[in-house]
Amino acid sequence: MTPPIRILLVDDHPVVRSGLRAMLAGQPDFELVGEAATGEEGVAAARRLRPDVVLMDLQLGPGMHGSEATRHIVAMGTAVSGPRVLVLTTFDTDADIVAAIEAGATGYLLKDAPSDDLHAAIRSAATGASALAPSVASRLLGRVRTPRATLSPRELEVLGHVAAGLSNRQISKRMFLSETTVKTHLVHIYAKLGVDSRTAAVAAATKAGLIRPS
Amino acid sequence: MTPPIRILLVDDHPVVRSGLRAMLAGQPDFELVGEAATGEEGVAAARRLRPDVVLMDLQLGPGMHGSEATRHIVAMGTAVSGPRVLVLTTFDTDADIVAAIEAGATGYLLKDAPSDDLHAAIRSAATGASALAPSVASRLLGRVRTPRATLSPRELEVLGHVAAGLSNRQISKRMFLSETTVKTHLVHIYAKLGVDSRTAAVAAATKAGLIRPS
DNA sequence: CGGCGCATCATCCGAAAGATGGATGTCCGG
DNA sequence: CCGGACATCCATCTTTCGGATGATGCGCCG
Incomplete structure (x- = not known):
């Protein structure tokens, strides 16, 4: 046994x-x-x-x-x-x-x-x-099957700050980046999630379980 | 007994x-x-x-x-x-x-x-x-003790749409309002929640339990 | 090696969002 | 009954955001 x-x-x-x-x-x-x-x-x-x-x-x-x-x-x-x-x-x-x-x-x-x-x-x-x-x-x-949106670590980081309510400028300072870079990341995030605004991105990512609601 | x-x-x-x-x-x-x-x-x-x-x-x-x-x-x-x-x-x-x-x-x-x-x-x-x-x-x-933020029905309605990722224009059409009015509601919401952007408002309201995460 | 995705940055422009300032109307308490 | 608090509506001005386009370096994998 x-x-x-x-x-x-x-x-x-x-x-x-x-x-x-x-x-x-x-x-x-x-x-x-x-x-x-x-x-x-x-x-x-x-x-x-x-x-x-x-x-x-x-x-x-x-x-x-x-x-x-x-x-x-x-x-x-x-x-x-x-x-x-x-x-x-x-x-x-x-x-x-x-x-x-x-x-x-x-x-x-x-x-x-x-x-x-x-x-x-x-x-x-x-x-x-x-x-x-x-x-x-x-x-x-x-x-x-559905090759769903997979965000890169950096993109997830940016999205997290966006979900927290930070502006692009605030995010850029916190991540030691240019504001432009933050925007670029956002553009990629929008494309992957199929949205066209930061709040819509947060909503979509929350629904998809990519980020945690607060 | x-x-x-x-x-x-x-x-x-x-x-x-x-x-x-x-x-x-x-x-x-x-x-x-x-x-x-x-x-x-x-x-x-x-x-x-x-x-x-x-x-x-x-x-x-x-x-x-x-x-x-x-x-x-x-x-x-x-x-x-x-x-x-x-x-x-x-x-x-x-x-x-x-x-x-x-x-x-x-x-x-x-x-x-x-x-x-x-x-x-x-x-x-x-x-x-x-x-x-x-x-x-x-x-x-x-x-x-802390008379916490109490949003009016109209404000909650607007905030809900914001959290869903809608733009001011979309919200205005859906609620049969002028886009300006939507913005005014948002201004009041920001004041009550102590924030200064729509995403921050959604974050704050979610944390406060005013709106439900998705 | 030559893509490909990731991460980083710049500039320009139109559109959206935010700041400011009023205008109503209602409802409640002094 | 009147003034103040608040909710709801609106318009104008400034800032920010998003879209388009383009560029560089890096690491990975076929």
């Missing part, structure tokens, strides 16, 4: 942790070895407990969104024979999916998934296989 | 329902009488089961946000000796809080509240007393 799958929960919501705990309880091949409420705690716990699978929320407390959590995932993954990371999230915005997958997450699950899907995803992740929620997988496939 | 408090759970996330169930389990004076995954199911279950307290999420599935859930709350509350409604949510944006309270919710809890708070809120709600999460309560108080 194979040893049980050692699992670490990382989520800042007691309710969610409690729910996941209950969902794992009935499975004899699962062993919950620890819980953490923040990204930092999660990384520390992962180092200490050496779980096989980490179930990790993407929204870890206020101000700790997407890219930050992604870095935590990477930090865990770099450990020798590091754990497999299963990312949990409420919303399936494209930006989060891509960021997490690119950062090395093994799988990606929506929080409204039934317990069967969760169990399957954990077992699948334990073996190293990629496990994606069906709706997420189809979304990723859809993006391949 | 008093009869137990009959509770109905309404949340579209199996994980969250499971977590709440676990949190209610240990309490002898609580009785979980039903669960529902959507607002419609919730209303039906409330009519049928006559619970004392309804624990209800504000984000019920895709496309069913704030105001919609609020209407469900109202529908439940209008029944004779209707149940007390405790609203659960992940984010404490002002708009949601106000909308839910105004619609007659008895209490308001953030999902990251510890189980003790949850228990206290349920008991408090069962007696009809208002129960607000401390962070929420202080936020409401804060809004009274």
Whole structure:
């Protein structure tokens, strides 16, 4: 008989942790070895407990969104024979999916998934296989089919400042650029998003999940 | 001995329902009488089961946000000796809080509240007393102290179109106004929000919960 | 090597957005 | 009942933004 799958929960919501705990309880091949409420705690716990699978929320407390959590995932993954990371999230915005997958997450699950899907995803992740929620997988496939707008890092940075309400001049100073360059980036952004104004770009990017609403 | 408090759970996330169930389990004076995954199911279950307290999420599935859930709350509350409604949510944006309270919710809890708070809120709600999460309560108080920006209906309408990425001209046509009038509304909006551009206004209003991100 | 995408900059021009200043009308409290 | 606060409407002036066009260096990949 194979040893049980050692699992670490990382989520800042007691309710969610409690729910996941209950969902794992009935499975004899699962062993919950620890819980953490923040990204930092999660990384520390992962180092200490050496779980096989980490179930990790993407929204870890206020101000700790997407890219930050992604870095935590990477930090865990770099450990020798590091754990497999299963990312949990409420919303399936494209930006989060891509960021997490690119950062090395093994799988990606929506929080409204039934317990069967969760169990399957954990077992699948334990073996190293990629496990994606069906709706997420189809979304990723859809993006391949429709070669959707992919903004460069610099363009995303500019767009972020635009979404924050800064003018071109303010952005240029903050990024140590010429105002012209900022405008050029914007022109490219407009072309990629199929819009023709900064506010429309922000609206489109928000809907597409490229930027985070505040 | 008093009869137990009959509770109905309404949340579209199996994980969250499971977590709440676990949190209610240990309490002898609580009785979980039903669960529902959507607002419609919730209303039906409330009519049928006559619970004392309804624990209800504000984000019920895709496309069913704030105001919609609020209407469900109202529908439940209008029944004779209707149940007390405790609203659960992940984010404490002002708009949601106000909308839910105004619609007659008895209490308001953030999902990251510890189980003790949850228990206290349920008991408090069962007696009809208002129960607000401390962070929420202080936020409401804060809004009274700082007479926050209150936009007129017309201004909100304009701002909504701006957030959707429309130009002043487009807005003017859609609202049967002169373009100048649209600009005037915007000037007033800027003054109230303390900003000086349309994108900044959208950012500020989003953060303040005045408009909904997409 | 020769594209191709990314990032950087410039100039010119018309259009959109913002700043300023009025004009109504309503509603509420002194 | 009257003045002030506020919402709604409008016009003129200045600044900013967006569109067009063009250019340079860099790194990557077939």
